Amino acid sequence: MLSKREKDLIKEIWERLTPVAAEIGADALLRMFASYPGTKTYFSHLDISPNSSHLLAHGKKIVLAIAEGAQDISQLTVTLAPLQTLHAYQLRIDPRNFKLLSHSMLVSLACYLGDEFTPVAHAAMDKYLSAFAAVLAEKYR
Amino acid sequence: MVAWTDFERVTIKDIFSKIDYEVVGPAAISRCLIVYPWTQRYFAGFGNLYNAAAITSNPKVAAHGKVVMQGLEKAVKNMDNIKATFTELSTLHSEKLQVDPDNFMLLGDCLAIVVAAQLGKDFSPEVHAAFQKFLAVVVSSLRRQYY
Numbered sequence: 001m002l003s004k005r006e007k008d009l010i011k012e013i014w015e016r017l018t019p020v021a022a023e024i025g026a027d028a029l030l031r032m033f034a035s036y037p038g039t040k041t042y043f044s045h046l047d048i049s050p051n052s053s054h055l056l057a058h059g060k061k062i063v064l065a066i067a068e069g070a071q072d073i074s075q076l077t078v079t080l081a082p083l084q085t086l087h088a089y090q091l092r093i094d095p096r097n098f099k100l101l102s103h104s105m106l107v108s109l110a111c112y113l114g115d116e117f118t119p120v121a122h123a124a125m126d127k128y129l130s131a132f133a134a135v136l137a138e139k140y141r
Numbered sequence: 142m143v144a145w146t147d148f149e150r151v152t153i154k155d156i157f158s159k160i161d162y163e164v165v166g167p168a169a170i171s172r173c174l175i176v177y178p179w180t181q182r183y184f185a186g187f188g189n190l191y192n193a194a195a196i197t198s199n200p201k202v203a204a205h206g207k208v209v210m211q212g213l214e215k216a217v218k219n220m221d222n223i224k225a226t227f228t229e230l231s232t233l234h235s236e237k238l239q240v241d242p243d244n245f246m247l248l249g250d251c252l253a254i255v256v257a258a259q260l261g262k263d264f265s266p267e268v269h270a271a272f273q274k275f276l277a278v279v280v281s282s283l284r285r286q287y288y
Contacts, residue, residue, distance in 0.1 A: 027266070034270035050266075103250055110257035111264055120193050122254060123176040 006124035014067035025059020088139035098133035166206030231286035249276035
């Protein structure tokens with residue numbers, strides 16, 4: 001459950017990160033690939049080496065989708081409908097992996113924001129990313 | 142036996158030499174209690190855990206953070222036998238403290254985030270991965286004595 005204050009905080013953080021979406025997204029993906037090598041199996045069609053254009057483009061896509069969801073969290077199911085279909089029927093990524101990317105994303109945020117990534121912000125962000133992942137997996141079965 | 146690469150050994154020792162136990166330990170425990178509030182069930186005797194501010198300034202929480210760091214340091218000093226190093230601690234957490242072992246990684250994740258915030262760019266994906274592996278070994282060792 002997200003309070004109004006938490007929703008505002010989440011929206012504000014992602015608005016700030018939108019200009020560096022590619023950098024944050026690529027960083028999160030790299031961390032996930034390094035810590036959880038099984039996740040690389042979903043990316044055999046891309047060049048996922050550091051600084052590759054594929055990695056930056058893909059990272060940017062992911063962060064922008066997360067940022068868009070943050071604009072109006074109460075409408076997540078509507079906003080994410082196309083991505084739900086994509087993940088359920090085409091990508092079919094095991095939803096357990098969503099947690100791994102979420103954790104990697106939180107670490108990226110911690111590196112980027114340092115002390116500004118307060119415990120309260122961290123809690124709010126963890127809750128938001130969990131909700132995001134849950135909505136993304138809704139059409140799986 | 143865990144196989145550590147030279148990079149991983151050096152990296153783990155390096156991380157622990159750079160972080161301030163007095164800051165990182167308390168910060169990680171507080172974060173765990175704030176981000177995953179159900180973990181507070183194990184700290185009923187700690188007094189005021191009512192909100193984030195109370196948790197962050199709670200002296201018992203801070204003291205416990207340092208205890209955790211001292212435990213982790215033992216693992217850093219015995220990287221080739223973390224399993225044996227934590228046998229007693231595992232029994233303690235299982236039989237006396239009765240902590241659900243699924244919670245161990247929650248603290249581990251918070252520790253990774255606190256270290257990341259401290260080290261910034263130095264906490265590269267490769268360094269981070271070595272740290273996650275270390276945490277996984279610690280957690281696995283703490284789980285061993287649960288029956």
